Amino acid sequence: MEFRQLNAFITIAKLSNFTKAAFELGYSQSAITAQIQQLEKELGVNLFERLGKNISLTSEGEKFLVYAKKIIKLCDEAKSTLITSDVVKGTLTIGANESLCAVRLPPILKELHERYPEIEIILKMEGNNKCKTLIRENQIDVAFIIGQKINASELITELEFPEPLVLLATPGHPLTSKKHVYPEDIADCNIIVSEKGCGYRNLFEQSLNDAGVTPKSIMEMGSIQSIKQLTMSGLGITLLPKIAAAEELKRKELIELNWWEDSFYLATQMVYHRDKWGSRALRAFIDLSKEMMNS
Numbered sequence: 642m643e644f645r646q647l648n649a650f651i652t653i654a655k656l657s658n659f660t661k662a663a664f665e666l667g668y669s670q671s672a673i674t675a676q677i678q679q680l681e682k683e684l685g686v687n688l689f690e691r692l693g694k695n696i697s698l699t700s701e702g703e704k705f706l707v708y709a710k711k712i713i714k715l716c717d718e719a720k721s722t723l724i725t726s727d728v729v730k731g732t733l734t735i736g737a738n739e740s741l742c743a744v745r746l747p748p749i750l751k752e753l754h755e756r757y758p759e760i761e762i763i764l765k766m767e768g769n770n771k772c773k774t775l776i777r778e779n780q781i782d783v784a785f786i787i788g789q790k791i792n793a794s795e796l797i798t799e800l801e802f803p804e805p806l807v808l809l810a811t812p813g814h815p816l817t818s819k820k821h822v823y824p825e826d827i828a829d830c831n832i833i834v835s836e837k838g839c840g841y842r843n844l845f846e847q848s849l850n851d852a853g854v855t856p857k858s859i860m861e862m863g864s865i866q867s868i869k870q871l872t873m874s875g876l877g878i879t880l881l882p883k884i885a886a887a888e889e890l891k892r893k894e895l896i897e898l899n900w901w902e903d904s905f906y907l908a909t910q911m912v913y914h915r916d917k918w919g920s921r922a923l924r925a926f927i928d929l930s931k932e933m934m935n936s
Contacts, residue, residue, distance in 0.1 A: 644716060646680040647709045649673050650688060654706050657696050711779050718918050730759035731922035736772040736784035737764070738839075739865045740885040741909065745785065749933055753926060760922045770838045776914050782923050783913040787882060788840030796912045800931050806841050806905035808898040809869075809886055810878045821901040824852030831877030832856045833868050840907050845880040848905075869895065880905060 652662040653673070663673040681688050688702035698706065717732070737746055742764065750762055765772075765781060772784035776796065787804050808822065816822050816830070827849060834842040849856065860877060862868045865885050872879045873894050889895040911930055917923070 642680065642683055643676075644713065646676045647713055649676045650680060651706065651709055651713065653677065653689070653696065654698055654702065659696065707778055707780075714779060718920060728759050729757045729921045729925050731920050732761040732763065733783075733920075733922045733926055734763040734765065734781045735926070736767050736775055736781040738768055738772070738785070738787055739766055740787060740882045741785045742766045743865070744884045744887070745909065745934075749926075749930055752933065753929055756929070757922070757925055760925070768836065768838055769840055773912075776912065776917075779914070779917075782917065782920075783911060783926065786840075786910050786912060787907050788910070790908055791910055791912055795915050797915050797917075798910050798912050799927050800911035800934060801908050802934065804907050804909040805883045806844070806880055806907060807883045807886065807890075808878060808880050808900050808905070809872055809890075809895045810898055811873050811875045812893060812896050814875065814878065814896070816878065816898050817896045820899060822898045823901045824849055824854040827856050827878070828854050829857055831858045831860060833860045833862060833871050833877040833879040835865065835868060836861060836863060841880050841882065841905070844905055844907060882907075 649662065649666060649668070652666055653659055656662050656665070659673060659677075660670055663670045666673065668676075677688065684701075684705065686701040686705075687699050688705060690697045690699050735746070746764070750764070753760060753762070765775065767775065767784075769786045769788045772781065772786055773791075773793070773796070775781040776784055783799075790801070791798055810816055816826060819826065832845070834845065836842075858877075860871065862871065865881060868879050868881065869886060869889060871877065873889065878898065883890075883897075886895055890897060911927065913923070913927075
């Protein structure tokens with residue numbers, strides 16, 4: 642098994658095309674085909690399903706792709722440890738949910754680029770559970786997660802602070818006139834939520850379940866922007882991180898409802914795997930994040 646074969650395999654999987662992969666890697670198509678054939682022969686499985694001009698990974702190929710990426714990444718890390726230079730460089734892959742990608746991370750990434758222009762940043766917008774999986778599979782270096790405190794023994798929490806959530810409605814919604822909103826007030830409402838597994842959706846639904854309340858209907862949307870747009874149109878109410886609706890609240894396009902008890906809170910946490918190799922790029926990002934978010 643050779644690194645060029647693994648690179649060829651990963652590139653074909655990414656592009657779903659042998660010809661495009663050969664062009665990107667600077668090989669002839671026959672050369673890249675031969676590399677994959679040799680790799681498949683060594684592994685004793687077919688990595689790709691070839692139906693005419695359509696290329697897709699087999700189930701074995703899907704499994705092997707995870708390991709191939711790990712091998713290449715570890716090789717790059719090994720090379721980095723042998724390079725002595727005052728310049729902090731390398732590739733940093735960061736995972737975060739939509740709210741943090743849109744609001745919390747941009748100032749940090751801007752400052753990181755200004756201080757360390759040689760660091761290449763890859764940002765993956767994923768939910769909490771997906772980020773944890775990618776950390777365990779070594780496909781991302783570090784993640785920002787909004788949710789309950791993480792107690793997984795294999796994950797290190799480097800930074801943690803409260804993240805307030807707000808119950809939102811459009812101006813003129815009947816609930817905006819109430820001094821306090823109780824769970825039973827929501828029984829006749831539509832609620833607009835993010836996809837299952839989201840920390841603030843879980844918190845909202847758990848609060849209603851504890852009170853024995855079932856909302857009129859639940860609308861599930863794939864993005865926070867869609868949730869805000871539907872809420873502003875008057876189709877329902879929603880619970881979101883306050884940072885995600887800061888501009889709409891400022892412009893009074895959304896109104897914060899007064900929940901009857903203590904405000905909803907989760908925590909924003911920066912986490913990475915306990916066995917993660919601490920590259921200079923990763924350490925620089927962690928230190929900068931703590932500096933900016935604790936200031």
